Amino acid sequence: MTWRDRRRARAAENRAMTRLTLGTSRWARGLALAVLLVLAAAWLVPFLWGVDTSFKSETDAATSATWLPPSGFTLDAYREVLSRGDVLRWTWNTTLVAAAVTAITVLISAMAAYAFSRTLFRGRKALLAVTVAAILVPPQILIVPLFQQMQAFGLVDTLAAVVLPQVVAPVMVFILKGFFDAIPEELLDAARIDGAGPWRLFWTIVVPLSRSILMAVAIFVFIGAWNNFLWPFIVTNDPALMTLPVGLATVKSAYGVQYAQTMAAAVVAALPLLVVFMLFQRRIVQSVATTGMGGQ
């Protein structure tokens, strides 16, 4: 099946859906399309305004809110921001933090879910009950004791301190356990007869069969870690260690009224995740659909 065939099939599917939901009335279609356009415009305008401002000179940005600047568009703001290098540095830090949080969270949550779902050990049920109860604890209320803990460990102002508290996601353990429970025992038994140990069962059967849910969990954990503000804001003071959300927020005061530069920094900061989403958006929607899960 070529890419073009797939596109054609999708278009046909969409047309069928339109017939099903809106019927054949021209009027209904027109109305739905009009509402969609209005909503999309409302959601895109702030975006476009930010991008538009980032291409202005500081003087133009600070004089009037026109879409077309009097002295034309310029890349000055980007040059300025990129030459200072802090935005790139923060992007790198955020990528590191989000990747580390995602890898560790998905791994330890999947292992724990497997233990709850497929192995027997003393205290299993009690531990599961504690895990479910832990879902109810909002991490935000722990900022004070966590900060003291990081001071005690001597980790304040390290990326480790940003990552570690974020890897505990009891809700993910719970979601994954529900999914692992649905894997037929026969598949595992077949492998057991071949002499596979629990570790091999986990890696060769459970993980491959759960790819879609693991993907969805990873996506939400990643977005959460990428955009987390409060905890990194508390635990990092050194600009060289800041993540994007924190760096931009502190620099906003540093940039003062440099609107064009602030917007250029914001655009640079927003790009990585947006590009990833635009490339994989169909798959993201599908993985959420297959799992029917919510995020944090």
Next chain:
Amino acid sequence: MTVSSTPGVGATTQGTAAASSASPTRRRPAAATPDRARGTLRSRDRSGYLFVAPFVLAAALFLGWPIVSGLWMSLTNRSLTGSGNEFIGLANYAEAFADPQVWQTLWHTLLFTVLTTVPLVVLGLVMALLVHTGLPGQWLWRTSFFASYLLPVAVVTAIFAWAFQPDIGLFNTWLGNLGIPPVGWLTEEGVAMLSVALVTVWWTVGFNFLLYLAALQGIPGTLYEAATIDGAGGWRRLFSITLPQLKSVTGVILVLQLLASLKVFDQVYLLTAGGPNGSTRPILEYIYDTGFTNYRLGYASAISYVFFAIILVFTLVRLLPNRKER
């Protein structure tokens, strides 16, 4: 055994395996077959501990221990500078209940929750229903509704602080063109909270949109076909099939939404820093200010626990009826 029992996670002894848990999961064939004699079972036993150990360790360290130490801290007059470790009993709690700031910031938090929840759920649903019609431009609609959710909060607040700018901001310029006097979006009491709510809706509605869209795609097409054969029109299908099918996902979205709104801090802090005149300061910001600006860790912990108790009551009240339904 390998796992040490820690204060945060009390792993008590329990009956062993054969009993299946209360949830309708598959029953594991326990020691049923001869080749699963006691020895194997015990080896599976150990593997269970090994698999669960990393998570338990992390949870004990970064969730269990802070819960316990925070509770202890709330009973002392500890300061960020390290001084003051005397046990003062419930004095912090007494102070918290008598502190007008606690109730005010709690009220701001609730107001924010009320202002954001309805538009976030309704708009998310409307967007998903419209996109689900399969009208042309799928990629554009999905991207424009969901993309804002992917922006770091500092980017969102930077864009809006700029658009809200009183003299040359985009919004006041538009109003000026319509002949309406400028609005102090972030500087007028009473308006600032609405502005923060508006920004929040723009920023996070994409998440609900995505959940609704996924739920819509999960509705079996046969239902619609059957209804169409029975002669149900478009509206009828919407109200008799689509909306009832979305009931459970709406419940999920509502709970997630309420909990997220109660924990608001980031966008308020960055847009208004709690101003003007403290009129938008949420309780989480009060906790932050108490602990990290005024150094009163003991008192900040006590407020945290009062807030936690409120969230807990709220969650349990919301969840218990649900359990009955299942």
